[in-house]
Amino acid sequence: MDHAFQKQIVEALIFASDVPISAKKIADLEEELDSRKIKKIVEELNSDYQKSKRAFFIVNVAGGFQLNTRKDFTPWLKKLFKGRLRTRLSQASLESLAIITFKQPLSRVEVDAIRGVNSGGVIKNLLERNLVCIAGRSEGPGKPLLYGTTKEFLRYFGINDIADLPKPKEIDEIMGKLDQEEGISESIIETLTETESFEDESNHKDDSAQ
Structure with a gap:
């Protein structure tokens, strides 16, 4: 399996997961990947996103990886989810x-x-x-x-x-x-x-x- 396809696998799993997905979980799903390779791929993906000026990036949160939108697009996201945003903590x-x-x-x-x-x-x-x-x-x-x-x-x-x-x-x-x-x-x-x-x-x- 070539490196480009491995990147696509990691990207697809992070994109599809509804909760932060850990490097261990990704490695369990694809035996040719280990934690070191996965972290390197995530860095490469974020570099790709930055170079192509994508609206999102991958963050390491709660022990796993998750796609987040950039803060620049907050005004439009607030309009999209108007009335559906969670209540802030008191x-x-x-x-x-x-x-x-x-x-x-x-x-x-x-x-x-x-x-x-x-x-x-x-x-x-x-x-x-x-x-x-x-x-x-x-x-x-x-x-x-x-x-x-x-x-x-x-x-x-x-x-x-x-x-x-x-x-x-x-x-x-x-x-x-x-x-x-x-x-x-x-x-x-x-x-x-x-x-x-x-x-x-x-x-x-x-x-x-x-």
């Missing part, structure tokens, strides 16, 4: 999600303690949207449920791994002294808000069902 949801993101796994009681209010309804909403999941149980009294983020969280915010988020300096110290603070670090919320905005504008899929 400030309370962003606060709770930021805490879970950087302190996971942790319990609802711990989230409540950091926010200073009951977060039960907010966490329920995040669970329904598949942005957080039950990550186990604490060994503490009552063995409360622990929460962590999901692959959908990564896809929603357009990031490949939690480590890709710019972690605020001394976040552990900040959150460890919240009895002296008025709220959680604003920089955490700003980070999630910025990535949410970027994902809304650039994702080529219709996320109205999310």
Whole structure:
């Protein structure tokens, strides 16, 4: 099989997949490809798209590859999906999600303690949207449920791994002294808000069902 046809296979699989498709999954579907070759092909495809001024490109998100439209075309995409774009997360949801993101796994009681209010309804909403999941149980009294983020969280915010988020300096110290603070670090919320905005504008899929 020649290299040009291998590129077409990778491109077709990424295009057809309705979720980010991993290099491992592609390699499982075509035995002549491995992760190294696939990553090189993706780089070549993006170079081809850039040279030919295509309206889309391939991103590495949530542990896989996905086609995204370029931000230049946001105005037309908004018109196309008018009334169908997903609802943005509320400030309370962003606060709770930021805490879970950087302190996971942790319990609802711990989230409540950091926010200073009951977060039960907010966490329920995040669970329904598949942005957080039950990550186990604490060994503490009552063995409360622990929460962590999901692959959908990564896809929603357009990031490949939690480590890709710019972690605020001394976040552990900040959150460890919240009895002296008025709220959680604003920089955490700003980070999630910025990535949410970027994902809304650039994702080529219709996320109205999310």
